Amino acid sequence: MPSLIYHGHSNFELLGGDARLLIDPFFTGNPKADVAADQLGPVNLVLLTHGHGDHLGDGVAIARRHGATVVAPYELAMFCQTKGCTVHAMHIGGAWTSAAGRIKMVVALHGGGVDGDTTGQHTTFPCGYVVTLDGKSIYHTGDTALTQDMQLLRDRVDVMLLPIGDNYTMGIEDAARAVEFVRPGVAIPMHYNTFELINADPQAFARRVGALSKVVILEPGARYEV
Numbered sequence: 163m164p165s166l167i168y169h170g171h172s173n174f175e176l177l178g179g180d181a182r183l184l185i186d187p188f189f190t191g192n193p194k195a196d197v198a199a200d201q202l203g204p205v206n207l208v209l210l211t212h213g214h215g216d217h218l219g220d221g222v223a224i225a226r227r228h229g230a231t232v233v234a235p236y237e238l239a240m241f242c243q244t245k246g247c248t249v250h251a252m253h254i255g256g257a258w259t260s261a262a263g264r265i266k267m268v269v270a271l272h273g274g275g276v277d278g279d280t281t282g283q284h285t286t287f288p289c290g291y292v293v294t295l296d297g298k299s300i301y302h303t304g305d306t307a308l309t310q311d312m313q314l315l316r317d318r319v320d321v322m323l324l325p326i327g328d329n330y331t332m333g334i335e336d337a338a339r340a341v342e343f344v345r346p347g348v349a350i351p352m353h354y355n356t357f358e359l360i361n362a363d364p365q366a367f368a369r370r371v372g373a374l375s376k377v378v379i380l381e382p383g384a385r386y387e388v
């Protein structure tokens with residue numbers, strides 16, 4: 163049975179079998195992070211939804227330290243390669259069966275700039291991921307607006323990780339509609355209360371979702387068995 167650990171903001175660790183995957187490993191500078199980047203155990207894959215600093219985070223340093231492979235949209239993967247990482251480039255709509263589980267890259271509607279890319283040549287499309295581990299599907303939406311594309315995943319997701327903080331992404335109202343689109347078994351809110359501009363009440367989100375799906379609110383450091 164896979165499990166996930168929340169490290170605050172949009173930073174999740176997924177564990178299944180011998181595999182340990184990180185998604186959007188923002189530790190340094192993340193006021194909600196429960197551990198430091200150098201306190202993590204061995205990591206196989208580092209998945210990046212996009213290149214903004216609060217998602218790219220410590221990804222390059224962690225991948226280099228553990229010899230982990232960075233999975234990212236092609237242009238962002240090439241950026242990480244220039245920083246000395248082993249990379250696996252993908253793009254929207256494609257799936258890859260890695261040794262650590264099946265990874266599908268899906269649509270997210272957001273900005274594509276890459277922090278630290280002074281050339282501008284690594285600007286890309288941001289993405290979300292559907293990771294299938296031990297037969298369970300975990301959908302990390304990345305930073306995104308509510309999109310109709312989410313409906314393509316209806317009834318195909320066990321756990322949905324989605325932003326509720328508004329301003330840069332969906333707020334509570336649209337996030338609840340996203341849950342209505344996807345109908346996951348469990349919805350876990352993310353990307354809120356990290357900075358004042360994205361303060362949001364996860365209980366208000368849970369009330370809005372109501373009986374559509376089970377909402378699980380994780381404190382940083384909490385582990386959830388999928």
Ligand code: NI
Nearest residue numbers: 212214272305
């Ligand atoms: Ni972003």
Ligand code: MN
Nearest residue numbers: 214216305330
């Ligand atoms: Mn963000």
